[in-house]
Amino acid sequence: MDATALAQDAQDATARATVLIVEDEPGIADILFFMPWGALAFLSFDGGEQRRLRTYLLTLAVGVTFALGLVAWQSRLPTRVTGWEDAGWNMLGCLAGAVCGHLRKRVRVRFE
Numbered sequence: 001m002d003a004t005a006l007a008q009d010a011q012d013a014t015a016r017a018t019v020l021i022v023e024d025e026p027g028i029a030d031i032l033f034f035m036p037w038g039a040l041a042f043l044s045f046d047g048g049e050q051r052r053l054r055t056y057l058l059t060l061a062v063g064v065t066f067a068l069g070l071v072a073w074q075s076r077l078p079t080r081v082t083g084w085e086d087a088g089w090n091m092l093g094c095l096a097g098a099v100c101g102h103l104r105k106r107v108r109v110r111f112e
Contacts, residue, residue, distance in 0.1 A: 031096060041063060064090075071083070
């Protein structure tokens with residue numbers, strides 16, 4: 001293989017990676033948008049005396065309701081930005097945030 005063929009292969013691989021990133025970018029943005037929300041909701045709903053599964057379910061239920069409300073509201077806008085599949089990405093972000101909130105409750109930081 002000569003240098004021109006290697007350069008073309010590298011350029012093709014870069015183009016494929018760029019297309020993959022652009023296609024997944026809205027989903028990644030939705031997940032990152034809902035992660036703080038999920039973490040704060042988990043920390044707010046967790047009372048310590050109830051089971052963690054109940055806290056996860058409550059966090060997800062409120063997060064999905066909020067995400068579906070956002071999508072429904074945005075579907076009425078003249079320049080629609082999101083679609084219904086974004087609610088699924090938002091739910092994943094809410095779940096990831098809840099896991100981060102749970103990890104935060106388990107980690108104790110002491111300053112001496």
